Amino acid sequence: EEELSAIFAAVLGIELVGVHDNFFELGGHSLLVLRVIFSVREIFHIELPMRALFEAPTIAGLARHIETLQPGRGGLSVPAVMPVRREGRLPLSFGQQRLWFLGQLLPDAPSYNEPVTIRFRGAVNATALEAAIDEILRRHEAWRTTFQAIDGEPFQVIHPHTPLQLQTIDLRSLPPEVREKEYLALCTSEAHRPFSLVEGPLVRFLLLLIADDDARLFMTFHHVIADGLSIYSVFSVELAQLYRAYTTDQPSPLPELPIQYADFALWQRKWLRSEVIERQLAYWQKHLGPQPPRLQLPVDHAAPLEPAFRGARELLALPLGLTQRLRRLGHQEGATLFITLLAALKGLFHRYIEQQDVVVGIVAAGRQRPELAPLLGFFPNTLVLRTEMTGDPSFRVLLRRVRETTLQAFDNQDVPFERVVEALNPQRRPGEMPLFRAGFILDPLTPDLGNEWTITSTEVEISAAKFDLCLELVEVPQGVVGRISYRTELFEPATIQRMALHYVTLLTNAAEDPELPLSRLELLSLDERAQLARWGKPRAAFPTAQGVHELFAAQVARSPDAPALRLHPAGETLSYRELDERANRVAHALRARGVGPEVIVALGTQRSSLLIVGMLGILKAGGAFLALDPGYPRDRLAFMLADAGVELLLTDSTLKEQLPEPWGETLLLDDQDWQRACAKTA
Numbered sequence: 160e161e162e163l164s165a166i167f168a169a170v171l172g173i174e175l176v177g178v179h180d181n182f183f184e185l186g187g188h189s190l191l192v193l194r195v196i197f198s199v200r201e202i203f204h205i206e207l208p209m210r211a212l213f214e215a216p217t218i219a220g221l222a223r224h225i226e227t228l229q230p231g232r233g234g235l236s237v238p239a240v241m242p243v244r245r246e247g248r249l250p251l252s253f254g255q256q257r258l259w260f261l262g263q264l265l266p267d268a269p270s271y272n273e274p275v276t277i278r279f280r281g282a283v284n285a286t287a288l289e290a291a292i293d294e295i296l297r298r299h300e301a302w303r304t305t306f307q308a309i310d311g312e313p314f315q316v317i318h319p320h321t322p323l324q325l326q327t328i329d330l331r332s333l334p335p336e337v338r339e340k341e342y343l344a345l346c347t348s349e350a351h352r353p354f355s356l357v358e359g360p361l362v363r364f365l366l367l368l369i370a371d372d373d374a375r376l377f378m379t380f381h382h383v384i385a386d387g388l389s390i391y392s393v394f395s396v397e398l399a400q401l402y403r404a405y406t407t408d409q410p411s412p413l414p415e416l417p418i419q420y421a422d423f424a425l426w427q428r429k430w431l432r433s434e435v436i437e438r439q440l441a442y443w444q445k446h447l448g449p450q451p452p453r454l455q456l457p458v459d460h461a462a463p464l465e466p467a468f469r470g471a472r473e474l475l476a477l478p479l480g481l482t483q484r485l486r487r488l489g490h491q492e493g494a495t496l497f498i499t500l501l502a503a504l505k506g507l508f509h510r511y512i513e514q515q516d517v518v519v520g521i522v523a524a525g526r527q528r529p530e531l532a533p534l535l536g537f538f539p540n541t542l543v544l545r546t547e548m549t550g551d552p553s554f555r556v557l558l559r560r561v562r563e564t565t566l567q568a569f570d571n572q573d574v575p576f577e578r579v580v581e582a583l584n585p586q587r588r589p590g591e592m593p594l595f596r597a598g599f600i601l602d603p604l605t606p607d608l609g610n611e612w613t614i615t616s617t618e619v620e621i622s623a624a625k626f627d628l629c630l631e632l633v634e635v636p637q638g639v640v641g642r643i644s645y646r647t648e649l650f651e652p653a654t655i656q657r658m659a660l661h662y663v664t665l666l667t668n669a670a671e672d673p674e675l676p677l678s679r680l681e682l683l684s685l686d687e688r689a690q691l692a693r694w695g696k697p698r699a700a701f702p703t704a705q706g707v708h709e710l711f712a713a714q715v716a717r718s719p720d721a722p723a724l725r726l727h728p729a730g731e732t733l734s735y736r737e738l739d740e741r742a743n744r745v746a747h748a749l750r751a752r753g754v755g756p757e758v759i760v761a762l763g764t765q766r767s768s769l770l771i772v773g774m775l776g777i778l779k780a781g782g783a784f785l786a787l788d789p790g791y792p793r794d795r796l797a798f799m800l801a802d803a804g805v806e807l808l809l810t811d812s813t814l815k816e817q818l819p820e821p822w823g824e825t826l827l828l829d830d831q832d833w834q835r836a837c838a839k840t841a
Contacts, residue, residue, distance in 0.1 A: 163218045163225075166198040182216040184490050188603050189497060189569070190388070190524055197529035199225065209569045213493050213562075240426045240530050242418050248314035251306065252424040253431075253575035254525070254537050258383040259306055259313045259356060267353045270468055270623040271382040273616070274350040275390055276375055277398070280611035283374035284406050285366060289325040291401035292364055294411055295394060296323055301384050301420035301536040305359035315421055318359070327366040338369050346377045346619045354381045377619075382537060387602050388524060389535045391614065399608040420536035431575065439571040443543075443579045446567070447594065450585055451545055452516040454508065454596045456627060458649040461790050466590025469647045470624025475659040477639040477666065484670040492555065494562040496634070497601045501544075502554070502561040503666050504599055504630055506677050507658070509548045510665070518545045520595035520626070521565075523572045541576035542568040543594045551676045554669040590646075591627065598629035605635065628655075630662070660684055708742075708778035715739045724771055733768060738775070741768075745776025745809070748826065752807060755781040761800055761808040763787030763818050769828040773809045789814050 160178050167176040170191050182195075192212050199207045205228045215221045251259060258271055296302050297320040305316045328345065330338045345367065354361050362380040369375060385394070397413060404412050430436075477485075482496070489499040505517045525538035544564050552560065580593045587593060605614055616633075624646040632641030645655050661682040668680045683691070702710065714723075719736035726732075733741075754760060754777070762773045762784045777784040785803050787796055797819040800808070806823030815827060 160218050160222045162202055163199075163222055166195055166202070167218060170194045170198070176218065178218040178222075180217060181490060182212060183495055184486075186604075187212075187216070188495050190603055193524065193526065194529075194532075201529075210566045213495075213566055216493065238426075238430060240418050240423055240528050242422050243425050245317065245421070248309075248312075249317070249421045250424055250428055251313050251315060252420075252427050252537065253577045254539060255306075255383050255424070256313060257577055258381075258537065262356050262383070265468065268468055268623055269351045269353060269621050270470075270625050272350055272352075272354065272379055272621055272623075273382055273385070273390075274346065274377065274379050274619045274621065275614065275616050276346070276377050276618050277395065277608075278613045278615075279374040279376070280613075281372050283366075283368075284402070285325065285327060285374075287402055287405035288366065288376065288398075289323060290405050291398050292325065293323040294401050294413075295397055295535075296320060298397075298413065298416060299419070299535040301534070302362050302380075303360070304384060304420070305361065306356045306383070315424070317421065323364070325364055325366055327368065329368045331368055331370060335370075342367055342369060342375070343619065349377065350379050350619045350621055352379070356381070356383065384537060385535055386525075386537050386539050387600075388526070388538070390616075391602060391605050393533060393535055395608055395612075395614050396606055399612060403609075416533060418530055418534070420534055423531060423534065423536065423538070427575075431573070431578070436574055436578075439574045440578060440582055442567070442571040443574060444582060447518075447543060447545060447579070447583060449583065451518050451543065451583075451594055452514065454518050455512045455514055456508075456596055456649070457511045457654065458627075459651045459654055460649055461788075461792065462588070462590060463648055464589060466646075466648060468590065468623050468625075470622055470644055471647050471652065471655075472620055472642040472644045473652070473655040473659045474640070474642050475663060476637075476641075477663060479636075479638040481663075481667060481670060482634075482638040485666060488555075488670055488673055489558070492558050492562060494558055496639075498562050498565050499558060500601055500632060500639070500666070501565070501599050502558045503662065503669060504597075505546050505548070505561060506554065506557055506669070506680070507662050507665055507682070508597070509677060510661075510680075510682060515547065515549050516545060517548055518543060518595050520544070520592065520598045521568075522598070522600050523569065525572075527573065540572055540574075541598075542572055543576075543579070544568055548677075551678050553674050553676055554680065555673040557677065558673070592625075596627040598626045598631075600629065600631045601639075602631075602633040605633065657687075660687075706778060708775055711735075711775060712739070724768055726768060731768060738768075738772065741772045742775035742779055745772060745828070746779035749776060749780035749782065749807070752824065754807065758782040758807075759785050759803050759805050761785045761787055761803070761805045761821060763789055763796070763808065763810045763814060764828060765789070765811060765813060767811075769811050773828055777809070784809075787818065789817060793817070793819055 164176050164178070167182060167185070168174060171182075171185050171187060173185065176185065189209070192209055195212060196207050196209065199205065203225055205225065207225070211224050212221060215224045261271070300317045303318045303320060305318065306313050307316050308314070330341055333341060345365070349363065349365055361384045362378060365377045367375045367377060400412055404410065485499050486496050489496055501519065501521065505519060508514065508517050521542050521544055522539045523542050525540045526532055531538065544561070546560055546564050548557070583594070585593050608614065624644055626644070627646050627649055629644045630641065631644060632639050643655050643659055664682055664684055665680055668675070715735040720734050722732050723735040723738045724733040749760065760777045760782050762770070762777065763786070764770045764773060774784055785799065785805060787799065800819060800821050805821050808818065808821045808825045809828055810818055810825060811829045812827050815825065
């Protein structure tokens, strides 16, 4: 217990920890759990699984668990990463290879450009800052690495260190009201500038002077050389330490690194051939099955055949009070804030689509060895979590289910995502990640850098998306902030705005009453409920004895020359008489082909006057119309035609080849020949 008390205190950064104090209530999270495991391994010579600390989060409980284990026994024994000779071609890590492959598909897309801003309050010593960044580049090979390929096989090329020249732009001469706009424009342009994985460098720095007491270091890096922990826990911390030393003419206080990222990549390739990894792979094959259920996201548009991965984001925030209530709720069930927020996202998806199996991808840190902690590089591993939603569970029950699934995933996190995909070989869809469509990320509380520095990654928006949808959150002293990143090819901004609002509302109500079934947790805000109430009030008595086409005919009789249809912008205008005549010609043609009551006619046209003419014509003929969205996949449209037993299709010449042929006949609404014939009989 004394040893564990010292470990807890050192990891949590506090002086004294009681034997019955809860590790997570003191501020612990999954990344700090890893540090506890590292220390336990070093002191007690046992391998402690992550689950052990979740199930016994106090010193007393964990000590009892450790006493049951023999030295060398327990969890997975992970061999140490050792330095290797720089001989031959250095392989990429599995994660790097996936990003390299994606870079070959879309070389100019900024999907994996990551922007970060560090703000300095007060005067900045640009010389010391430049020297500090330069020393970091010297220390870390990963940020001096580019990627070549021979016969399709990529390998790392580590370049010698060359002195950095920090580019500086002074905006202080601009009017104060213009500086912020110019700053954002410069940073947005810089963030979207593509990287060359072959030529490098893969990180860029820009110092912008906004005012005498406001300077900002804007950096953009390619994800293949760094992850979130690299920036928040390594780069920013080293930068602060080096800057403080160099501003006082002191030498670097940082020790030399015993290993580099290339050592990790070689270690990973060797270790992942072991039997242990095969056992973990068997877990994923059982957990996910041969084909995990595809998450039916509430998209606004069908996915294009050739995705462009254009993206946008919607910001959201959880206030400190709500964050604290959610943290307490999680502690009651042995769950971290990460697990609680993930459970809410899964609950939201279930409420939207009522899917009984919800699959979401999360990111594990991937730094299973303590010697990896001080390195810059790309270490994360993607884990795919499948949660059963049957039985309309309460939020508390859902939290328990997600906790168990997450802990099982952490126990089997060493298998690279790429190996899991290879083993399952799931059905692929253009533009979709294999196995999952929606992602979830929660970065821990950013470290206190001192020097009145703040670090953020939300100031500049990258107009590209890695996933169909991803909720990315980060803990801050004020609570939790973040964004929903999404593909604009699939979602409208208003849809994601509502989703962000519904997520916060669901969390608020779940924290207040976690025993309520998911189906009874309120999603709608007060404004949305008020809007529904307004929509629900009857405003006028509409006639029910007549059809729309009959009401239209009455309007034609009342005002035949009034405008009935106007196409924007600056398009044609049809009077009621003209629209009625065109619809009548269609109706005569349909009746001649046997259309009447109980007959369904398919209607698929562009958004033009032909759409309205076709609708009225079908109704006047006595039939019903089946609307076809030309944006749907052709196979889907063919199924709709066959399922409805459609024998007649109304379309136009621009879509004739795009839409599938019905069993019977196709009429073109812009074909003048049959319209003239119908006009003679109309």
